[in-house]
Amino acid sequence: MQSKSNRKIAVVGVGSVGASVAYALAISGLVSELVLVDVNSAKAEGEAMDLAHAAAFIKPVTIYAGTFEDCRDAGIIIYCAGASQKPGETRLDLLQKNYAILRGSLPELRFGSGDGILLIVSNPVDVLTYAALKITGLPPERVFGSGTVLDSSRFRHNLSRHCGVAPRNIHAYVVGEHGDSEVLLWSLAYIAGTGLDRFCGLAGIPPVNRQEVDASVRNAGYEIISRKGATYYAVSLAVRRICESIIRDENTILTISGLIDGIYGVSGCCLSLPAVVNSHGRGSPLKLPLAGEEEEALRRSAGILKAAINQINL
């Protein structure tokens, strides 16, 4: 069981994403100790110094650059190491490179003795999460990926703009791969307890253009990367949200990526489905009543992820 008092978090890989995660956590007040690790030790040191100098403006937190050894007693290890997408590259294109890096670093972290949680962020996040589970042998509730928590926020952002309702009041999930085959669950999109189309009718606003929203959510990463070269702010807050739910034992439902074992006829891979997140980690994914075409799309997404898993030497 995750100790509620263990507020030490390690971030492995402090490039654009890892450094933003560290910043989001440093200012969150959730963490007592933050250790930053990178093969580029000067980069980790620089980021740690820069963040530590915020001491007078944030709640007490010890921030330092460390080694893999320093991660071993962390309550959560957030794994952000590896190459990011270049313009035009898919997340699955990163597989061989980032799998090799993961395979090299996980044994150094030497999991097993404690009750820490390993949260994978690097892409392709679903395949790397599956690989991390196999390499570490840890139970599936303690190894999961940030999955489509970010994509679900993008979905809610789009619906919020159309409907004129705060994203926090919108329930809507993206499931499956964090990537090209992800699935927007239109059948489970609700505002104020009311299905989306009905809500639009009652509010006197036109129905949502599903194709447009689907493309905007699915292609968001590519659109940002083509403009600024990387994405990191929104994902870092998605990661912070996941950590918050763990540390505060919230039982929040989040679309994190984890092992799928028979649900919707899918097994043998990791992908995102809504699941309860608390101090134990990830609960079993919820079997929600999806529309027939959504289930089909989820199975297609799983097929793509399983084919990717078959390309690595686990």
Ligand code: NAD
């Ligand atoms: P980046 O190139 O800016 O940083 C990667 C960092 O990893 C570098 O600092 C590098 O030195 C470090 N690194 C490489 N090998 C390492 C090792 N063995 N141990 C420790 N550190 C190591 O890349 P980025 O933009 O920060 O992206 C990082 C990863 O996050 C990418 O795979 C990217 O695709 C992914 N990402 C995921 C999401 C998501 O929603 N899951 C969103 C954005 C980016």
